[in-house]
Amino acid sequence: MNFEEHAAKPLLKAAGITVPESRLARTADETAEAARDLGAVVVKAQAPAGKRGKAGGIKTADSPEEAKAAAEKILRLEIAGHAVEKVLVEERSDIKREFYAAVLNDPATKGPLVMFSTEGGMDIEDVAEKTPGAIQQAKVDIRQGFGPQDAQEMLEGLDLGGARDGIADVLVKLYDAYRANDAELLEINPLVVTASGAVVALDCKFVIDDSAIKRHRELAATGTPDKLTELEARGEEAGIKYIELDGDVGVLANGAGLTMTTMDVIRHHGGRPANFCEIGGEAYTKAKPALEMVLDKPGIKSLVVNFCGAFARCEVMMDGLLNAWDEISPDLPVFFSVAGTGDEEAIKMLKDRLGADPLSDMDAACKAAVDAAQEEAKGGNGG
Amino acid sequence: MIIVRRQHRVLIQGITGKQGTFWTERMQEYGTNVVGGVNPKKAGTTHCGVPVYASAVEAMKETSFDVSVLFIPPLGVKDAALDAIEAGARNICILTEYIPVQDVMYIMAAQGAETDITGPNTAGSVTVGEGFMGFMPAFNERIFNHGTVGVISRSGSLGTLMCQNIVSAGFGQSAFLGIGGDPIIGTTTREALEALDNDEGTEAVVIVGEIGGAMEEEAAEYAAGMDKPVIAFIAGGAAPVGKKMGHAGAIVVGNRGTYESKQKALQAAGVTVLATPSDVGGALKERLGS
Numbered sequence: 001m002n003f004e005e006h007a008a009k010p011l012l013k014a015a016g017i018t019v020p021e022s023r024l025a026r027t028a029d030e031t032a033e034a035a036r037d038l039g040a041v042v043v044k045a046q047a048p049a050g051k052r053g054k055a056g057g058i059k060t061a062d063s064p065e066e067a068k069a070a071a072e073k074i075l076r077l078e079i080a081g082h083a084v085e086k087v088l089v090e091e092r093s094d095i096k097r098e099f100y101a102a103v104l105n106d107p108a109t110k111g112p113l114v115m116f117s118t119e120g121g122m123d124i125e126d127v128a129e130k131t132p133g134a135i136q137q138a139k140v141d142i143r144q145g146f147g148p149q150d151a152q153e154m155l156e157g158l159d160l161g162g163a164r165d166g167i168a169d170v171l172v173k174l175y176d177a178y179r180a181n182d183a184e185l186l187e188i189n190p191l192v193v194t195a196s197g198a199v200v201a202l203d204c205k206f207v208i209d210d211s212a213i214k215r216h217r218e219l220a221a222t223g224t225p226d227k228l229t230e231l232e233a234r235g236e237e238a239g240i241k242y243i244e245l246d247g248d249v250g251v252l253a254n255g256a257g258l259t260m261t262t263m264d265v266i267r268h269h270g271g272r273p274a275n276f277c278e279i280g281g282e283a284y285t286k287a288k289p290a291l292e293m294v295l296d297k298p299g300i301k302s303l304v305v306n307f308c309g310a311f312a313r314c315e316v317m318m319d320g321l322l323n324a325w326d327e328i329s330p331d332l333p334v335f336f337s338v339a340g341t342g343d344e345e346a347i348k349m350l351k352d353r354l355g356a357d358p359l360s361d362m363d364a365a366c367k368a369a370v371d372a373a374q375e376e377a378k379g380g381n382g383g
Numbered sequence: 384m385i386i387v388r389r390q391h392r393v394l395i396q397g398i399t400g401k402q403g404t405f406w407t408e409r410m411q412e413y414g415t416n417v418v419g420g421v422n423p424k425k426a427g428t429t430h431c432g433v434p435v436y437a438s439a440v441e442a443m444k445e446t447s448f449d450v451s452v453l454f455i456p457p458l459g460v461k462d463a464a465l466d467a468i469e470a471g472a473r474n475i476c477i478l479t480e481y482i483p484v485q486d487v488m489y490i491m492a493a494q495g496a497e498t499d500i501t502g503p504n505t506a507g508s509v510t511v512g513e514g515f516m517g518f519m520p521a522f523n524e525r526i527f528n529h530g531t532v533g534v535i536s537r538s539g540s541l542g543t544l545m546c547q548n549i550v551s552a553g554f555g556q557s558a559f560l561g562i563g564g565d566p567i568i569g570t571t572t573r574e575a576l577e578a579l580d581n582d583e584g585t586e587a588v589v590i591v592g593e594i595g596g597a598m599e600e601e602a603a604e605y606a607a608g609m610d611k612p613v614i615a616f617i618a619g620g621a622a623p624v625g626k627k628m629g630h631a632g633a634i635v636v637g638n639r640g641t642y643e644s645k646q647k648a649l650q651a652a653g654v655t656v657l658a659t660p661s662d663v664g665g666a667l668k669e670r671l672g673s
Binding site for chain 1: 402457458480481482483484485487488489491492493506518519520523525526536537538539540541542543544547548551564566567591593594596597616618619620621622623626658659660661
């Protein structure tokens with residue numbers, strides 16, 4: 001889950017990293033009021049996505065009037081699909097130099113990675129492409145942690161003026177905040193040195209590891225959940241992984257790999273999947289709410305049910321599905337592929353209760369569903 | 384990575400839970416040599432016909448074991464795995480999904496040279512006719528039949544489907560190695576491929592991969608030097624960019640981890656890349672010449 005700047009910066013502050021004085025404002029008037037207290041400010045759109053500057057979401061203001069005018073513009077913006085509803089009004093810093101600092105989970109080394117660059121204020125992806133030599137990286141043994149010595153080693157040989165110790169201190173504290181909050185990514189860009197020599201975090205990006213939210217409930221409440229469609233939100237509520245897509249062939253399967261493959265095979269046969277919906281793992285008892293969700297997608301013309309039981313047992317999934325089927329009595333063609341743990345029982349159930357047989361394999365089921373959807377579409381167009 | 388054999392002594396951490404009990408019984412029926420279980424609250428009792436110990440360290444003192452299988456909820460996995468590492472397990476099979484990533488990294492850092500970690504978020508592994516670990520339908524003969532095809536899979540469900548297709552095409556498996564769908568896992572596709580390359584009972588390998596990460600590309604480098612034929616299917620070609628497709632590891636960021644990148648690397652290494660899992664039988668016939 002992503003956190004907006006105003007929700008991420010308190011983590012830095014709590015770790016002992018200096019951040020500018022700021023206020024959160026929801027209206028232009030609140031912005032003007034904050035600027036009266038803070039003096040020269042920067043007004044920053046709050047959105048859970050980057051590139052706010054390019055989108056016109058960051059403006060400087062020397063007076064409350066200017067701040068008000070800036071907020072009026074920014075609060076009308078939409079950034080990466082998110083309507084801007086809040087601005088952070090922040091005391092302006094006298095910037096001498098800009099750096100980049102981050103700690104993240106690195107799949108390649110299977111451990112934390114501390115990153116630092118003297119090229120601050122730009123997208124780190126761009127820096128990595130243009131001047132990869134400007135990025136310092138330190139692999140961390142998570143059992144040992146990252147201490148002052150490690151930070152000094154990482155910064156060795158870099159021209160940092162008198163800010164070396166201040167920056168080293170920030171890196172150590174940033175690592176501690178990353179650990180304490182189960183961050184997937186904790187980034188300061190830019191980390192600046194001011195005219196008075198202070199090292200200050202001007203921005204902060206924080207992504208929490210979704211699997212760790214269960215031990216950070218209070219913190220997670222200040223995050224910005226992914227933007228979900230109505231159906232996707234229903235899936236999340238019910239503990240079912242559901243992603244809405246733009247096609248017309250519904251998909252209900254168990255396990256991420258199998259569900260993805262069902263979508264691939266539908267594509268392979270010239271169809272378009274309407275959704276990703278899987279009831280594998282602990283969700284294998286949830287066939288009923290899953291079916292309801294899949295069927296509620298507007299424009300769905302046929303359905304593939306693909307069960308391949310390992311941990312998820314076919315007979316449990318089939319029973320749930322058939323219960324839901326009886327209740328909803330949907331009027332659309334459905335094609336089954338059933339294999340794995342509990343398949344015999346599930347196939348018998350399907351025959352007894354729906355009078356249907358599974359197709360020979362998932363390709364046959366997907367192809368039949370694609371054909372049926374195309375048939376349906378033609379029929380619809382012809383009146 | 385070890386391929387589980389009949390003589391391997393297996394410990395089940397979390398043996399007394401509902402899933403732990405159900406799958407321990409299936410493993411025992413199949414022939415897996417389960418020598419004990421762990422539950423600190425039930426130490427000294429017997430469950431599924433084997434003794435329950437307070438910890439893996441205790442279990443190692445009382446009865447040696449090679450492999451530990453964890454049926455443990457996400458927030459308990461770190462402690463359980465560290466216990467198994469301290470005990471000196473050769474392999475730890477972590478089935479659990481949604482373990483905090485920093486806990487996983489801690490386990491990986493602690494594992495040492497003597498211990499292999501399989502998973503997290505794996506369905507386990509099967510050595511046909513010898514034993515299985517985790518929750519794979521090893522006992523279903525339409526899915527697992529003795530043969531010479533080794534299977535590596537990030538996904539349990541899709542791996543199961545692939546195994547069924549292999550059997551219905553008239554082939555059988557030597558071993559199924561589930562490696563897990565998380566972004567950070569112990570045994571990689573490449574390491575599993577190496578294990579099957581060195582396995583005498585394996586004549587061909589089927590890799591069931593997914594979009595995301597770089598494991599299939601790394602495996603391709605190894606496959607290029609293999610004599611045994613390798614066949615692969617990569618799931619997620621139709622997945623939208625930037626969305627996690629169920630598995631936390633299955634996400635395409637920018638142009639990293641894409642279907643095309645994996646397909647290209649594998650094909651360049653002489654690997655047959657399947658358009659759909661149903662094509663596996665034909666590909667095996669072609670590559671093995673049956």
